[in-house]
Amino acid sequence: MAGLTERLSRLIVERRLEDFPEGTIAKALKVIADTFAVILSGVGSEVEEPLLAYLDHSDEQGITPILGTGRTASASMSALINGTFGHALDFDDVLSMMPAHPSAIIVAALMADLPRRRMSGRDFIEAYVIGVEVGARVAQGITVGHYERGFHGTGTLGTFSALGALAKAFGLNVPQTRTAFGIAASMASGLRRNFGTMTKPLHTGLAARNAFEAVRLAQSGLSAATDALEAKSGFFAAYGVAASDPQVAIDALDGPGILLEPGIALKKFACCYATHRPMDGILSLRQQHGFTADDVARLECRMPPGGMLVLTYPDPKTGLEGKFSLQYALAAGLLDGDYSIASFTDEAVNRPAIRELLKRVDAYETPLCRDDDPLFDTRSSGSRGFVEIEVHLRDGTRHVTRVAKAPGHPSRELGWSDIDAKFSDCARQARIDPTVAARALGILHDLENCPDMSLLIQNLHH
Numbered sequence: 001m002a003g004l005t006e007r008l009s010r011l012i013v014e015r016r017l018e019d020f021p022e023g024t025i026a027k028a029l030k031v032i033a034d035t036f037a038v039i040l041s042g043v044g045s046e047v048e049e050p051l052l053a054y055l056d057h058s059d060e061q062g063i064t065p066i067l068g069t070g071r072t073a074s075a076s077m078s079a080l081i082n083g084t085f086g087h088a089l090d091f092d093d094v095l096s097m098m099p100a101h102p103s104a105i106i107v108a109a110l111m112a113d114l115p116r117r118r119m120s121g122r123d124f125i126e127a128y129v130i131g132v133e134v135g136a137r138v139a140q141g142i143t144v145g146h147y148e149r150g151f152h153g154t155g156t157l158g159t160f161s162a163l164g165a166l167a168k169a170f171g172l173n174v175p176q177t178r179t180a181f182g183i184a185a186s187m188a189s190g191l192r193r194n195f196g197t198m199t200k201p202l203h204t205g206l207a208a209r210n211a212f213e214a215v216r217l218a219q220s221g222l223s224a225a226t227d228a229l230e231a232k233s234g235f236f237a238a239y240g241v242a243a244s245d246p247q248v249a250i251d252a253l254d255g256p257g258i259l260l261e262p263g264i265a266l267k268k269f270a271c272c273y274a275t276h277r278p279m280d281g282i283l284s285l286r287q288q289h290g291f292t293a294d295d296v297a298r299l300e301c302r303m304p305p306g307g308m309l310v311l312t313y314p315d316p317k318t319g320l321e322g323k324f325s326l327q328y329a330l331a332a333g334l335l336d337g338d339y340s341i342a343s344f345t346d347e348a349v350n351r352p353a354i355r356e357l358l359k360r361v362d363a364y365e366t367p368l369c370r371d372d373d374p375l376f377d378t379r380s381s382g383s384r385g386f387v388e389i390e391v392h393l394r395d396g397t398r399h400v401t402r403v404a405k406a407p408g409h410p411s412r413e414l415g416w417s418d419i420d421a422k423f424s425d426c427a428r429q430a431r432i433d434p435t436v437a438a439r440a441l442g443i444l445h446d447l448e449n450c451p452d453m454s455l456l457i458q459n460l461h462h
Helices: 004-014 024-041 048-056 075-087 103-111 121-142 153-170 174-185 199-219 235-239 246-252 273-289 326-336 352-358 416-429 434-445 454-460
Strands: 064-066 071-073 296-303 361-365 387-393 398-403
Touching: 004 121, 004 153, 004 174, 004 246, 024 075, 024 103, 024 121, 024 416, 024 434, 024 454, 048 071, 048 075, 064 075, 071 075, 075 103, 075 199, 103 121, 103 153, 103 199, 121 153, 121 235, 121 246, 153 174, 153 199, 174 199, 273 296, 273 326, 273 387, 273 398, 296 326, 326 352, 326 361, 416 434, 434 454
Parallel strands: 296 361
Antiparallel strands: 064 071, 296 387, 387 398
């Protein structure tokens, strides 16, 4: 019987866009547009200066554009930088079943070779959809235990997502694709300990670059194990847990496409997804009842077991730490009544009013927020159970709300108007002229009919 590496390689080579269920393209278009937006948002972020300095000190100059900068680099370096930009603000998509952020990896990897080869919008969509499918199926087999061990699925499992997309785009055959899996399995990396630092988004860039290199090396004739995922000393054995099972991934390969079931969440807020339901809850309460931060005596946030796994900065000192601070996210919502990219800067986190509000925020996990979901233990910290927010006002009144799904979750899908607004904000962050940004957005809306992806990239390079 063929193993997982073989079966995934066949899927990549044989499956076509038309083999996926109706509605797949419509879902993909939204996520791809969102992903180009968040890559632009990385320009002007904390990672831009060190990454461009790294480029200046390297010998990896080339012709592949780095979006929003006017700069170019080698294919590998561009994959690294564009990929890191895509996760710099923690504003990119979430696939909770991995759990990871696959799209910035896939898009950055696919862009790396565009100056050397023509790719239509439809071919780009097809490669993207295949990439999502591959990484997600590996994740199903290895289980969320991989993440709980300390691995960042974006850097590890996301490498296979980009590999699948590139192998499809480059027309690899099954033996070459199996070899690429073997190479990539030895390159996949990323630790959760680096959350709240610039190295977390670097995982995305590394995954894009590593996938690109793995595919190119396989094309060039480098050998590797062709059963690297399922072998006794392979990826599942080294990176998995007792429950990890390659056969589970194989059994899922003929299921409905991942973009439709369970679907990908797009982010409304530029921070860790585990904070999004509480943030939505506090904004909702504030809007409904009209109180301000000064009116609040105490705020309680009850989270499901495991809901605070990655929210490790109760007293953040930097904007990056603030993205992984539930306490800060709640305090900022109380104070400002809204969130923006600027909510997660060093200056915003260290405002005196925020420091005072943090003393009034109490966040904790409780089994009461578990719910009766039989798949609870397979879901990410931002998707399991529900969240409850309780605000105690100084006049003795209290208000409570419960949030089960974050805005942008597939069941609360962002509309094109939301994505268009997000794209405009992110393009502004990259200092792209609004007229040029609007032109690029028009191409993204109709990407299936775009004859050459370079038409889009040209608009987003300056």
